[in-house]
Amino acid sequence: MKRSFNQEPMPNPKPFLTQWSRRQFLASSAASVAALSIPSSHVPAQENREQVRIAVVGSGGRGSDLIRKLTTISTARIVSVCDIYPPHLERGLEFAGAGAKGFLDYEKMLKEMRPDAVVIATPLYLHFEMAMLALASDCAVFCEKTMCYSIDQAVRLREEVKRRNAIFQVGLQRRCNAIYRQAIAMVETGMLGRITAIKSQWHRNNNWRRPVPVPRDHPDWERLEKHLNWRLYWDYSQGLMAELGSHQMDVANWALSRGPKRAMTSAGIDYWRDGREVFDNVFCVYEYELPVSDSEKSAADGSDTGSEPGSPHSDAVSSPTYTVRVTYSSIQSNAFEGASELIMGTRGTLLLTQQKGLFYKEDGPLDPGWSQDGRVDQDAEVVTSGKTLKMKNDPWAHRGKPYEIDSTADDTRSELVEFLDCVLNQDPATPCNVDVGYEDAVTALIANQSAKEGKPIENEWS
Numbered sequence: 001m002k003r004s005f006n007q008e009p010m011p012n013p014k015p016f017l018t019q020w021s022r023r024q025f026l027a028s029s030a031a032s033v034a035a036l037s038i039p040s041s042h043v044p045a046q047e048n049r050e051q052v053r054i055a056v057v058g059s060g061g062r063g064s065d066l067i068r069k070l071t072t073i074s075t076a077r078i079v080s081v082c083d084i085y086p087p088h089l090e091r092g093l094e095f096a097g098a099g100a101k102g103f104l105d106y107e108k109m110l111k112e113m114r115p116d117a118v119v120i121a122t123p124l125y126l127h128f129e130m131a132m133l134a135l136a137s138d139c140a141v142f143c144e145k146t147m148c149y150s151i152d153q154a155v156r157l158r159e160e161v162k163r164r165n166a167i168f169q170v171g172l173q174r175r176c177n178a179i180y181r182q183a184i185a186m187v188e189t190g191m192l193g194r195i196t197a198i199k200s201q202w203h204r205n206n207n208w209r210r211p212v213p214v215p216r217d218h219p220d221w222e223r224l225e226k227h228l229n230w231r232l233y234w235d236y237s238q239g240l241m242a243e244l245g246s247h248q249m250d251v252a253n254w255a256l257s258r259g260p261k262r263a264m265t266s267a268g269i270d271y272w273r274d275g276r277e278v279f280d281n282v283f284c285v286y287e288y289e290l291p292v293s294d295s296e297k298s299a300a301d302g303s304d305t306g307s308e309p310g311s312p313h314s315d316a317v318s319s320p321t322y323t324v325r326v327t328y329s330s331i332q333s334n335a336f337e338g339a340s341e342l343i344m345g346t347r348g349t350l351l352l353t354q355q356k357g358l359f360y361k362e363d364g365p366l367d368p369g370w371s372q373d374g375r376v377d378q379d380a381e382v383v384t385s386g387k388t389l390k391m392k393n394d395p396w397a398h399r400g401k402p403y404e405i406d407s408t409a410d411d412t413r414s415e416l417v418e419f420l421d422c423v424l425n426q427d428p429a430t431p432c433n434v435d436v437g438y439e440d441a442v443t444a445l446i447a448n449q450s451a452k453e454g455k456p457i458e459n460e461w462s
């Protein structure tokens with residue numbers, strides 16, 4: 001690939017046709033090798049408006065998932081797959097099915113196939129350059145999260161998408177998940193009251209490593225290690241914040257309708273001291289500043305009959321904004337509670353996961369419901385004399401049964417369906433557009449900057 005757009009280092013762009021991989025590749029099944037030379041059957045987009053001709057670049061873990069889901073969508077037609085690592089290319093072609101042509105060179109694929117849309121599922125450091133090339137080839141772009149490796153790239157990519165009024169979507173699939181959409185609607189209609197805090201996390205218990213298929217003393221080990229385990233090295237990756245935190249922080253940005261004002265992060269390599277460079281343990285506190293609403297202002301200046309001296313909003317007129325604090329943690333040595341977001345408001349709480357959302361009503365700040373007036377909730381028990389109370393099993397029990405939001409839909413498939421609809425309708429209003437991707441990238445990247453510089457980082461980019 002040319003480095004025409006990229007100012008960042010772009011290490012290791014050569015295809016893996018070394019002695020080792022060539023042998024491996026040639027030894028692979030005749031059928032899939034044959035698939036590499038299947039000629040293109042190019043149908044210009046305008047001749048078949050019912051299907052989008054898609055080229056996929058990067059058929060590793062995520063790319064393979066996307067290919068498999070695309071093959072279940074009637075508006076999708078995968079015309080080609082590109083990957084510089086032959087075993088992955090072979091697998092991607094197998095998933096894509098007959099008719100998809102294989103490429104080791106992305107630019108060549110764009111020139112030869114002239115697809116309607118490009119799906120980018122390569123390592124983070126390549127997103128910007130590949131997206132810019134796809135846009136220059138007049139393609140719609142579906143780019144996996146995180147949108148860009150650096151803020152500078154995110155600024156430039158956003159400009160380019162807007163300049164072209166291009167169809168561009170970032171792969172933050174919660175944006176297309178029925179549970180999250182319902183939850184955000186509940187936030188917007190005020191069911192949670194004023195949001196006062198968000199607590200979010202993605203905790204795992206694994207080392208994130210992939211096996212390297214040659215011994216450590218093999219001349220190709222270093223290159224294969226960096227290629228397969230790119231997530232662990234700063235030249236290619238932005239670590240946990242980009243790989244996992246981008247999802248949760250997008251939910252926070254969505255619920256609060258903006259990006260954060262500042263980020264403070266403590267992070268380190270605390271457990272997996274195996275040669276990796278990126279943190280395996282990240283704890284962030286973000287501050288968001290929101291405007292005080294008109295109804296709160298009138299409550300504070302007394303024009304609303306409900307105003308009370310000493311109410312939480314009584315200084316609202318002199319202080320036109322308030323702060324919402326959002327915590328995010330990601331660890332790789334304990335998976336307790338997995339991935340979730342807890343959105344807390346004065347009237348209720350949403351506990352969100354991709355499979356289920358739970359809404360708990362709040363009893364109200366003056367009536368916690370289990371320790372007022374010496375009275376004890378029936379689900380609580382006194383375990384010592386004095387005030388110490390212990391809830392039975394479920395710490396949420398005193399709040400009663402939550403409302404459940406369920407969905408069995410596959411949000412990754414849904415995001416692809418919606419993207420393809422936008423392409424077919426030539427509609428740039430994708431469900432996760434470049435502004436969302438931009439804000440999300442900035443949010444993830446300033447957390448890393450804060451950890452590296454050891455100080456809070458003001459968000460100057462939103």
Ligand SMILES: NC(=O)c1ccc[n+]([C@@H]2O[C@H](COP(=O)([O-])OP(=O)(O)OC[C@H]3O[C@@H](n4cnc5c(N)ncnc54)[C@H](O)[C@@H]3O)[C@@H](O)[C@H]2O)c1
Nearest residue numbers: 058059060061062063083084085088121122123124144145
């Ligand atoms: N939205 C999600 O839930 C989700 C889940 C997983 C990964 N992702 C994102 O998808 C992207 C890929 O992640 P992954 O886990 O699939 O990584 P991966 O390493 O499994 O796959 C990346 C693929 O890109 C290929 N590649 C590298 N350089 C290339 C080049 N110059 N030209 C063509 N192909 C090249 C590699 O050979 C590899 O097959 C990342 O941005 C990641 O954050 C998103």
